[in-house]
Amino acid sequence: MSATTHALHLDRFEAAKAGLPGDARARADALARYAKLGVPTPKLEAWHFTSLKPLDEAALAPSDAKVAVTAATVAGHALSTSHAHHQLVFVDGHFRADLSRIGTLPKGVVLTGWSAAKSLPKDFLAEAADAGAMRVLNAAYAADGAILEVPAGVALAAPVHLMFLGASGAAHARNRITMGEGASATVLETYVGTGRYWTNAVTDISIAAGAMLKHLKLQTEGGEAFHTAATAAHVAAKGVYDSFVLSIGGKLARNEIDAVLKGEGGRVKLEGAYLARARQHIDNTTIIDHAAAHCDSEERYRGVLDDHAYAAFQGRIVVRPDAQKTNAHQLNENLLLSDRAEIGSKPELEIHADDVKCGHGATAGEIDEQALFYLRARGIGLEQARGMLIEAFVSELIDAIADEAIRDRFTASVGGWLYDAQGARRAA
Amino acid sequence: MASSTVETLQSVIQPYKHGFVTEIENERAPKGLNEDTVRFISAKKGEPEWLLEWRLKAFRYWRDRMLPEGDPTWARVSYPKIDFQDAYYYSAPKTKAAPKSLDEVDPELLKTYEKLGIPLKEQERLQGIAVDAVFDSVSVATTYKAKLGEMGIVFCSFSEAVKSHPELVRRYLGSVVPYSDNFYATLNSAVFSDGSFVYIPPGVRCPMELSTYFRINAAETGQFERTLIVADKGSYVSYLEGCTAPMRDENQLHAAVVELVALDDATIKYSTVQNWYPGDENGKGGIYNFVTKRGACRGANSKISWTQVETGSAITWKYPSCILQGDNSVGEFYSVAVTNNRQQADTGTKMIHMGKNTRSTIVSKGISAGHGQQTYRGLVRVSPKAEGARNHTQCDSLLIGDKCGAHTVPYVEVKNRSAKVEHEATTSKISDDQLFYCRQRGLSAEDSVSMIVNGFCREVLKELPMEFAVEAQKLLGISLEGSVG
Numbered sequence: 001m002s003a004t005t006h007a008l009h010l011d012r013f014e015a016a017k018a019g020l021p022g023d024a025r026a027r028a029d030a031l032a033r034y035a036k037l038g039v040p041t042p043k044l045e046a047w048h049f050t051s052l053k054p055l056d057e058a059a060l061a062p063s064d065a066k067v068a069v070t071a072a073t074v075a076g077h078a079l080s081t082s083h084a085h086h087q088l089v090f091v092d093g094h095f096r097a098d099l100s101r102i103g104t105l106p107k108g109v110v111l112t113g114w115s116a117a118k119s120l121p122k123d124f125l126a127e128a129a130d131a132g133a134m135r136v137l138n139a140a141y142a143a144d145g146a147i148l149e150v151p152a153g154v155a156l157a158a159p160v161h162l163m164f165l166g167a168s169g170a171a172h173a174r175n176r177i178t179m180g181e182g183a184s185a186t187v188l189e190t191y192v193g194t195g196r197y198w199t200n201a202v203t204d205i206s207i208a209a210g211a212m213l214k215h216l217k218l219q220t221e222g223g224e225a226f227h228t229a230a231t232a233a234h235v236a237a238k239g240v241y242d243s244f245v246l247s248i249g250g251k252l253a254r255n256e257i258d259a260v261l262k263g264e265g266g267r268v269k270l271e272g273a274y275l276a277r278a279r280q281h282i283d284n285t286t287i288i289d290h291a292a293a294h295c296d297s298e299e300r301y302r303g304v305l306d307d308h309a310y311a312a313f314q315g316r317i318v319v320r321p322d323a324q325k326t327n328a329h330q331l332n333e334n335l336l337l338s339d340r341a342e343i344g345s346k347p348e349l350e351i352h353a354d355d356v357k358c359g360h361g362a363t364a365g366e367i368d369e370q371a372l373f374y375l376r377a378r379g380i381g382l383e384q385a386r387g388m389l390i391e392a393f394v395s396e397l398i399d400a401i402a403d404e405a406i407r408d409r410f411t412a413s414v415g416g417w418l419y420d421a422q423g424a425r426r427a428a
Numbered sequence: 429m430a431s432s433t434v435e436t437l438q439s440v441i442q443p444y445k446h447g448f449v450t451e452i453e454n455e456r457a458p459k460g461l462n463e464d465t466v467r468f469i470s471a472k473k474g475e476p477e478w479l480l481e482w483r484l485k486a487f488r489y490w491r492d493r494m495l496p497e498g499d500p501t502w503a504r505v506s507y508p509k510i511d512f513q514d515a516y517y518y519s520a521p522k523t524k525a526a527p528k529s530l531d532e533v534d535p536e537l538l539k540t541y542e543k544l545g546i547p548l549k550e551q552e553r554l555q556g557i558a559v560d561a562v563f564d565s566v567s568v569a570t571t572y573k574a575k576l577g578e579m580g581i582v583f584c585s586f587s588e589a590v591k592s593h594p595e596l597v598r599r600y601l602g603s604v605v606p607y608s609d610n611f612y613a614t615l616n617s618a619v620f621s622d623g624s625f626v627y628i629p630p631g632v633r634c635p636m637e638l639s640t641y642f643r644i645n646a647a648e649t650g651q652f653e654r655t656l657i658v659a660d661k662g663s664y665v666s667y668l669e670g671c672t673a674p675m676r677d678e679n680q681l682h683a684a685v686v687e688l689v690a691l692d693d694a695t696i697k698y699s700t701v702q703n704w705y706p707g708d709e710n711g712k713g714g715i716y717n718f719v720t721k722r723g724a725c726r727g728a729n730s731k732i733s734w735t736q737v738e739t740g741s742a743i744t745w746k747y748p749s750c751i752l753q754g755d756n757s758v759g760e761f762y763s764v765a766v767t768n769n770r771q772q773a774d775t776g777t778k779m780i781h782m783g784k785n786t787r788s789t790i791v792s793k794g795i796s797a798g799h800g801q802q803t804y805r806g807l808v809r810v811s812p813k814a815e816g817a818r819n820h821t822q823c824d825s826l827l828i829g830d831k832c833g834a835h836t837v838p839y840v841e842v843k844n845r846s847a848k849v850e851h852e853a854t855t856s857k858i859s860d861d862q863l864f865y866c867r868q869r870g871l872s873a874e875d876s877v878s879m880i881v882n883g884f885c886r887e888v889l890k891e892l893p894m895e896f897a898v899e900a901q902k903l904l905g906i907s908l909e910g911s912v913g
Contacts, residue, residue, distance in 0.1 A: 045502070060644070083881070098625065137904075144623070155783075162640060167508060181785070246653075256676060266431040321830065321831070324830070325874045334842070336842065336844075336845035336847070337845065338845060339812070339844065339845055340843075341845060342841070342842065343840070343841070343842045344839070344840070344841045345838075345839075345840040345841075345842075345851075345855075346837065346838065346839050346840070347836075347838060347851065348837045349825075349835060349836040349837075349855055350833070350835045351827065351832070351833060351834045351855050352832075352833045352836060353827075353830055354827035354828065354829055354830045354832065354857045355857055356856065356857070357829070357854075357855075357856050358854065358855040358856070359852070359854040359855070360836070360851075360852075360853050361850070361851055361854060362840050362849070362850070362851040362853045363848075363849060363850045363851070364840060364842040364847060364848075365845075365847065365848045365849065366845045366846055366847075394575070
């Protein structure tokens with residue numbers, strides 16, 4: 001049998017497990033579960049639009065983290081230093097204190113990589129019975145990740161920047177964000193890298209009553225990279241989880257968000273944009289689970305697809321039997337720029353309560369001819385006019401990001417993508 | 429909505445009206461399913477060799493490739509495993525020879541249809557609807573045949589068509605739903621007993637509504653009818669279908685296949701009012717309605733329009749679809765589905781855009797009450813070559829009571845940038861404001877709800893032919909009676 005990513009992960013476990021921290025039994029169980037589940041295929045409803053075959057065939061072994069990364073590389077991806085922020089850097093999933101700049105934190109706040117932490121949360125590797133294959137594989141191999149604990153009543157003013165650099169093999173980072181009652185924070189995750197590697201990240205978030213987390217993610221992995229990420233957020237009464245995901249990079253990328261509203265008055269906002277070209281495949285799969293009454297959720301994802309790109313959007317909203325007075329709205333809009341780009345969209349509603357207001361929508365189409373004509377009639381060239389309209393389509397979402405440094409970063413990434421796409425168009 | 433009101437009203441639910449059984453002698457195939465059953469059915473109908481071969485091919489495919497994997501489980505419905513050997517696959521009212529006219533039809537049968545409100549004899553004289561009545565698995569009477577014949581229209585039972593127009597049947601049978609399509613369609617291909625066949629010649633506009641009335645009567649019987657409608661170039665036909673069954677404690681399987689073919693410039697309008705026995709309020713009994721319906725817009729400028737009102741059946745599993753092959757062809761799907769008590773419905777449509785400038789419209793209205801569970805499942809696919817395709821989908825769900833569920837699972841797959849695809853869905857309950865407004869003006873709670881529900885469904889009901897629209901409105905009222913307050 002030729003080596004596959006799947007086989008390599010099964011074979012290397014015996015040798016790797018001694019070097020992995022935490023509960024060894026939990027890891028062995030997780031690996032056994034993974035072996036049973038195997039690599040997800042489109043036959044599974046949750047993977048309807050995405051095949052991980054290219055990832056499996058890429059034969060990527062668990063990373064051993066000996067890659068050299070310079071401070072200059074890190075600086076190139078960092079937020080502007082004119083804005084205060086706390087920066088943690090991970091290389092191939094491993095915390096690098098030497099490259100991080102944590103700075104001073106309010107009293108009681110814990111922010112570190114967990115290889116540097118004093119103790120690990122007990123349930124750190126615990127996975128629910130219905131967890132997917134990628135999550136349990138992460139539980140088996142996760143060696144490091146970020147820990148952020150914001151105690152009750154504390155507002156962390158400066159944003160936290162978690163930077164993940166990929167370079168080789170498979171990195172299984174596992175992050176944990178815990179927000180105490182009434183606490184607030186802004187966290188930015190960025191994923192960058194070069195070469196052929198695989199990021200398989202898990203971020204578990206718990207938001208206590210009245211707490212708020214703004215969670216932003218900028219995924220600009222290298223063109224040969226694979227990216228799978230699962231975020232789970234549990235939101236207690238009157239808690240707020242506000243997420244924004246911008247996916248641009250990777251050869252094959254899948255971002256999952258599973259948000260559960262567990263107490264009355266909670267709010268979840270999931271927003272995102274994906275820009276794909278060449279032969280990229282980008283999948284966004286989200287679940288918003290209204291498990292308590294009087295909660296609101298809002299979801300908006302927009303996509304721009306060029307060349308042979310394929311994007312999938314699967315958004316499920318579940319309203320449990322007792323979750324009365326739920327408001328849930330979801331919208332997925334797609335812009336197709338080429339004849340070969342494809343979109344698969346599946347906005348799903350699953351509603352078991354009657355006193356609810358739920359709606360969803362999905363659209364796909366090309367750039368509005370009339371808008372294009374309007375601009376061209378005013379002397380703007382075709383390419384520029386197209387660029388303006390595409391940018392406007394995406395920036396409508398990005399402009400709402402409150403933190404200036406992060407918003408600038410996102411806007412620049414979109415601008416870079418447009419520049420590259422136009423360049424490729426001219427070259428062709 | 430006070431729960432006590434719901435309960436009071438629940439107690440006055442009107443019983444299923446068509447639940448009687450007709451005492452009539454039946455001829456059955458032996459219980460169970462094997463190659464001999466298939467041969468038995470085929471021999472009974474005196475079918476030609478090619479059709480028997482086709483049936484056997486389907487049966488072997490089903491037995492060897494599908495049965496080991498079991499029946500499909502992706503739909504959001506749950507039911508105990510079906511034992512396919514524990515049913516009769518053929519049941520026919522005993523008659524000596526095929527009736528030549530209505531006068532020769534068993535009077536018991538005619539009475540049944542009269543009770544159902546379809547007096548075949550009068551219908552022949554008075555109303556402008558041609559009816560094909562299917563009792564259990566066999567077509568018992570077709571009205572207006574002679575008059576339609578003058579225009580070259582073929583409207584008869586499927587088995588008759590096999591004898592009188594074998595070339596047409598052979599050309600189109602299985603051309604839209606191949607024998608290997610899906611579990612229940614393949615089963616149907618092996619054991620289908622009868623159904624309706626319609627052929628409209630080029631340029632002919634069928635002057636009257638064609639209608640088939642399906643009735644399951646015998647116990648422990650599955651009904652597997654097969655309908656094939658071919659509209660030749662430039663023709664038009666409107667076809668109606670109605671269904672009822674007796675009340676029985678056991679579940680009965682109904683697995684039909686409907687194939688539509690529209691050639692250049694042809695239009696087929698297919699309307700269904702499905703009112704199979706839904707089971708009692710505890711979910712006992714009722715029909716499993718596992719149906720494959722598909723239309724192919726083969727020709728340019730052709731159009732297929734599905735309208736369905738689904739109020740019956742314990743479980744409905746049905747996705748009337750359109751394959752838009754011809755340039756400028758149009759597909760439409762209008763649906764109202766009601767699930768009350770323990771009913772489950774997983775229904776929707778597929779619109780496959782292949783030709784240039786093809787358009788499709790989907791309007792689905794789901795009403796869920798009691799413990800009803802309802803899912804809209806739909807696919808809109810725009811193929812790479814479907815330049816200028818356009819789809820608009822609207823699906824709305826109305827929830828009545830806090831024990832029911834409404835789910836929406838649309839799949840949108842676009843492979844052409846010039847496509848414009850829109851999907852919209854909403855889920856809500858009848859608002860207290862709406863109810864209060866009506867009550868304040870002196871309407872009873874029930875009338876108010878009935879009015880609001882009818883308004884909710886209006887977009888779909890207006891697509892129905894007049895005769896059906898009236899029946900459908902009444903049915904909606906009956907199905908929901910007692911579920912609201």
